[in-house]
Amino acid sequence: MLTDEWIRETSLALPGTEAFFKEEWGSLLYRVGGKYFGMRGQNSEGREILTLKCDPRLAEEYRERYAQIVSGYYSNKSHWNSILLEEEGLEADFVAGMIRHSYELVRRGLPKKVRDELPPLENEN
Numbered sequence: 001m002l003t004d005e006w007i008r009e010t011s012l013a014l015p016g017t018e019a020f021f022k023e024e025w026g027s028l029l030y031r032v033g034g035k036y037f038g039m040r041g042q043n044s045e046g047r048e049i050l051t052l053k054c055d056p057r058l059a060e061e062y063r064e065r066y067a068q069i070v071s072g073y074y075s076n077k078s079h080w081n082s083i084l085l086e087e088e089g090l091e092a093d094f095v096a097g098m099i100r101h102s103y104e105l106v107r108r109g110l111p112k113k114v115r116d117e118l119p120p121l122e123n124e125n
Contacts, residue, residue: 002050002083002085002090002092002095004028004040006092007038007040007050007099008028008040010095010096010099011030011038011099011103012030014032014099014100014103014121015032015118015119015120015121015122016032016033016107016118016119017030017031017032017037017103018030018031018032019031025039025041025074026041026042027039027040027041027042028040028041030103031106032103032106032107032110032118033106033107033110033114033115033117033118034110034114035106035109035110036106037052037053037099037102037103037105037106037107038050038051038052038053038099038102038103039051039074039075043073043074043082044073047084047085047086048084048085048086049073049082049083049084049085050082050083050085050095051072051073051074051075051080051081051082051083052072052080052081052082052083052098052099052101052102053079053080053101053102053105053106054079054080054081054098054101054102054105055079055101055105056078056079058101059072059078059079059080059081062081062098063081066089066090067087067089068083068084068087068088068089068090069081069082069083069084069090070082070084081098083095083098104121107121
């Protein structure tokens with residue numbers, strides 16, 4: 001099982017990421033440039049989840065391929081996926097890639113001025 005500590009370390013390793021607890025959702029959010037790219041919490045059934053932004057084509061592919069990945073909880077179903085953390089079978093490297101993909105999508109969508117104020121991203125041109 002992917003631990004909260006591992007999720008936190010993996011997310012906070014990305015430049016300019018901050019974590020904050022959103023009381024009304026009972027969730028830990030990860031954001032860059034003021035926009036969130038990850039949510040660690042529970043769905044309405046009390047299942048432990050990690051919700052991440054995803055390219056819509058990939059999002060659908062992941063849901064079809066992996067039982068542990070479902071439509072994003074409490075978010076746009078086309079652009080967000082939730083990982084059911086209690087379900088085993090996803091490799092940590094794969095989930096780390098999903099976290100980075102989410103981060104990069106959100107970072108690219110930030111206004112240029114905000115992006116320019118962030119620490120550089122490895123391999124960024």
